[in-house]
Amino acid sequence: MKRRVFLTGAAAVGLTAATGSPGQLDPILLASSTSAAPWVADRTALAMDAVNSSYTSAKYAAVAEQLPPLLSALHNAHRQATGEQRTKLARMLARAYGLGSSLATKYGDDAVALTLADRGLTAAKETGHPVTITAATHILAITMRRDGHHGGALQLLSTAADQLDADHAQPAADVIGAYGSLLCTAAYTAAQSGDRATTDTYMKEAARAAARIDGTAGHGILPFNSSTVSVYGVGVYTALGETGIALKHAASVESPQLPTTERHARFLVDTARAWNHHGRPDRAAHALLAADASAPEEVDRPAVRELISTLLYAPCPTPAGLRALATRIGVE
Numbered sequence: 550m551k552r553r554v555f556l557t558g559a560a561a562v563g564l565t566a567a568t569g570s571p572g573q574l575d576p577i578l579l580a581s582s583t584s585a586a587p588w589v590a591d592r593t594a595l596a597m598d599a600v601n602s603s604y605t606s607a608k609y610a611a612v613a614e615q616l617p618p619l620l621s622a623l624h625n626a627h628r629q630a631t632g633e634q635r636t637k638l639a640r641m642l643a644r645a646y647g648l649g650s651s652l653a654t655k656y657g658d659d660a661v662a663l664t665l666a667d668r669g670l671t672a673a674k675e676t677g678h679p680v681t682i683t684a685a686t687h688i689l690a691i692t693m694r695r696d697g698h699h700g701g702a703l704q705l706l707s708t709a710a711d712q713l714d715a716d717h718a719q720p721a722a723d724v725i726g727a728y729g730s731l732l733c734t735a736a737y738t739a740a741q742s743g744d745r746a747t748t749d750t751y752m753k754e755a756a757r758a759a760a761r762i763d764g765t766a767g768h769g770i771l772p773f774n775s776s777t778v779s780v781y782g783v784g785v786y787t788a789l790g791e792t793g794i795a796l797k798h799a800a801s802v803e804s805p806q807l808p809t810t811e812r813h814a815r816f817l818v819d820t821a822r823a824w825n826h827h828g829r830p831d832r833a834a835h836a837l838l839a840a841d842a843s844a845p846e847e848v849d850r851p852a853v854r855e856l857i858s859t860l861l862y863a864p865c866p867t868p869a870g871l872r873a874l875a876t877r878i879g880v881e
Contacts, residue, residue, distance in 0.1 A: 573613045574661045577649045580620035581668075587629075588622040596622070597641050604648050605809035607844035612652050620645050640681050643673035644770070647688045654695065657851035663692040683709055683727040684770040687734060694734075699742040706735040715758070722762045726773035729758035733773075733781040740788040748785055752778065776806035783819040792827035799823060814844035818853055825856065830863035834871040841874055849878045 588596070596619045603611040623645060627638040646669030653662035666689040673685035686709040693702040714720070715728035736751035759775040782798030799820045807813040817840035824833035837857065841848045848857070857880045860867055875881070 573610075574649075574653055574656065574658055576617035577613070577620065577652075577665065578661060580617045581624045583617070583621040585618065585621040585625055587626060593619070593622055593626065593638075593641070597645065600645065600648060604651065605811050607811040607814050607847045609652055609655055609846045609850075612648060616645060616649050616652070620649070636676050639672045639675040640678060643669045643676065643681055643685050645669075646672060647685055650688050650692060654692065655847075655850050659692060659695045663689075663696055666692045679713060680723050680727045680770055683713060683731065687727075687730055687771065690731075690734060690738070694738045694741060699738055702738050703735055703747075706731050706738065710735070723770070725758050725762045727771045729755050729762075729773045729777070730771040732758060733778060737781055737785050737788065740785045743789070745789055748789065752782060752785060755781070772808045772812065774806050776802045776804075780807070780812070780816045780819065783816065783823055787819070787823045787826055790826070792823050795823040796820075796827060810844050811847065814840045814847035818847060818856075822856060825860065825863075830860050831865060831867050834860050834863075834867040838868060838870050838874065848874065854878060854880050 600615040623642050646665050650662045650665035670685040670689050673682045690702040690705045710731045713728045732751045732755035736748050739747040755778045759778050779798045779802045783795045786795035817836045821833040821836035
């Protein structure tokens with residue numbers, strides 16, 4: 550990217566440890582100081598796979614239950630390990646904290662999300678692995694944006710993208726995918742601050758990155774392809790108030806390219822928001838019901854519950870299933 554978009558006024562952001570977090574997240578915050586019997590390597594790897602699978606399947610209560618013992622075991626093993634094994638454990642710590650931060654974001658606890666993201670980046674930097682560091686940086690930038698630090702988040706994303714140097718030589722597909730993911734998040738961050746020109750620049754460059762690797766980098770730490778760009782386009786242009794463009798992006802998404810249940814359900818929720826802002830609460834309700842059919846825990850979280858509450862009082866008819874959904878999750 551090499552500063553195709555010049556960012557000014559980006560302030561350094563101090564990270565403050567969260568205290569008094571909701572009960573489900575407290576054990577994740579405290580896991581690093583919890584003593585636990587050592588786990589054999591196979592058990593740790595299986596547990597890491599299990600918690601990752603729970604998150605990508607949108608089973609967030611399971612993630613909240615699985616993460617604390619895994620983090621405790623990883624920390625205890627990491628303290629004692631050396632060499633290659635210590636690096637491997639640091640990569641797992643970075644991924645585990647990334648999942649914890651994303652979970653806290655789902656639960657609407659931005660302070661905890663920021664703290665866990667910072668811990669994840671600390672672990673990632675120890676590995677020296679570019680994509681691992683990028684993934685952790687990506688999560689931290691999201692938490693900064695949600696905390697209102699748009700300039701700082703953009704600076705972090707821009708710097709990380711430059712360091713990948715994806716414009717030169719012939720980088721691996723996962724490097725280009727990581728680069729594209731950073732650009733998508735940068736576009737959404739710019740949109741949140743109302744900067745249309747910067748948003749368009751990042752979106753166009755993300756589309757170019759996707760064109761370089763389509764069909765080769767749909768999975769991994771940072772899944773990325775052309776449908777990833779389209780999914781971000783839904784949220785980006787909704788944030789800018791241009792819902793017609795947002796819905797064109799939604800129509801271009803190829804569902805088979807969305808690699809996980811969580812990603813697909815999040816796309817449906819974003820599409821529901823676009824339809825609602827477009828003046829079609831009935832279409833928004835149908836999108837939410839589709840999300841609920843595959844990922845009930847995705848719709849039973851604070852931000853989506855608020856949207857459901859809004860749709861219940863829409864001035865036009867909405868599907869009967871919306872009232873049933875609202876009743877099931879306790880939305881009035």
